[in-house]
Amino acid sequence: MDEALLYQALEFGRPYAERGKVASYIPELSKADWRDLGISVHTIDGQQLHCGQCDRRFTIQSISKVINLAIALEHFGFDAVFHKAKMEPSGAAFNAMSRISDTEDIPFNPLVNSGAIAVVDLLLPLGLEGMLAAARSLCSDNSITLDEVVFQSEWSHSARNHSLAYLLQSKGVITGDVEELLKLYTQLCSLSVNADNLASLGLLLANGGVHPATGRRFLQEEVVRTVVTIMLTCGMYDGSGEFAVRVGLPSKSGVGGGILSVVPGEMGIGVYGPSLDEKGNSIAGQQILKYISRTEKLHIIDRCIR
Ligand code: GLN
Numbered sequence: 547m548d549e550a551l552l553y554q555a556l557e558f559g560r561p562y563a564e565r566g567k568v569a570s571y572i573p574e575l576s577k578a579d580w581r582d583l584g585i586s587v588h589t590i591d592g593q594q595l596h597c598g599q600c601d602r603r604f605t606i607q608s609i610s611k612v613i614n615l616a617i618a619l620e621h622f623g624f625d626a627v628f629h630k631a632k633m634e635p636s637g638a639a640f641n642a643m644s645r646i647s648d649t650e651d652i653p654f655n656p657l658v659n660s661g662a663i664a665v666v667d668l669l670l671p672l673g674l675e676g677m678l679a680a681a682r683s684l685c686s687d688n689s690i691t692l693d694e695v696v697f698q699s700e701w702s703h704s705a706r707n708h709s710l711a712y713l714l715q716s717k718g719v720i721t722g723d724v725e726e727l728l729k730l731y732t733q734l735c736s737l738s739v740n741a742d743n744l745a746s747l748g749l750l751l752a753n754g755g756v757h758p759a760t761g762r763r764f765l766q767e768e769v770v771r772t773v774v775t776i777m778l779t780c781g782m783y784d785g786s787g788e789f790a791v792r793v794g795l796p797s798k799s800g801v802g803g804g805i806l807s808v809v810p811g812e813m814g815i816g817v818y819g820p821s822l823d824e825k826g827n828s829i830a831g832q833q834i835l836k837y838i839s840r841t842e843k844l845h846i847i848d849r850c851i852r
Pocket residue numbers: 606607608609640641659700707732735799800801802826
């Protein structure tokens with residue numbers, strides 16, 4: 547892998563950006579430039595490759611659900627987390643309400659809004675300070691901060707997530723203060739990151755929770771196994787099945803335009819492209835990842851074919 551390949555991948559993805567739209571249900575996100583594209587790759591053997599706008603900051607949005615899930619598993623364990631949400635793909639939109647309102651059940655998984663909100667119920671004692679410290683350490687960047695403007699914009703347009711949270715409270719899934727936990731959930735979605743930060747996080751997951759350069763363990767192996775598996779099955783919402791077939795890399799998208807991808811045992815990838823498809827996944831970002839996966843034979847099932 548080299549930067550020439552990343553350049554080719556970016557150029558392959560670029561025309562797709564025109565076919566999507568930047569998110570507008572959070573008004574501040576509509577200010578992003580739909581043409582922006584960046585990719586960053588961090589490999590286990592220490593290479594750091596970049597192309598395009600890898601330093602451009604954007605809000606992490608739903609990719610925070612990966613950090614939240616990992617930290618909840620580390621601090622509270624498997625049973626506590628999967629008492630809040632199942633581990634099944636929902637086949638529904640990221641903010642769907644129907645799949646939990648029909649039943650007495652808990653949310654489908656921790657990577658859709660309902661499940662992530664339920665997981666944040668566990669994280670309340672850590673607060674913004676504790677979770678910001680976790681995000682900084684997992685992404686190897688102490689300069690990650692809260693984007694207050696995006697936070698305020700989402701907070702004042704969060705009727706949907708409020709409905710989900712109060713529905714979960716009515717079912718007894720959430721027991722903490724709803725407003726307080728929704729505020730924390732929204733703040734965690736508003737952390738300002740870049741493609742490089744996502745590649746660092748991906749690298750840590752690709753290497754079983756240990757930073758390859760320092761040997762320091764950040765996450766337990768069992769936590770990594772669980773998080774990365776749920777990324778593969780649920781990380782791209784109702785596009786997860788098709789993405790698994792076409793790209794075959796455990797990934798998590800956010801409506802800010804980021805995608806975090808893990809190449810198990812090899813590398814972490816961070817992509818930025820704020821133009822989204824109808825499911826809320828970066829439209830060019832997915833194509834860029836498809837190009838890299840195909841060209842370098844990184845699809846996890848390619849191991850069966852080799
Ligand atoms: N903060 C966004 C929300 O709760 C995250 C959604 C996403 O990135 N898909 O709606």
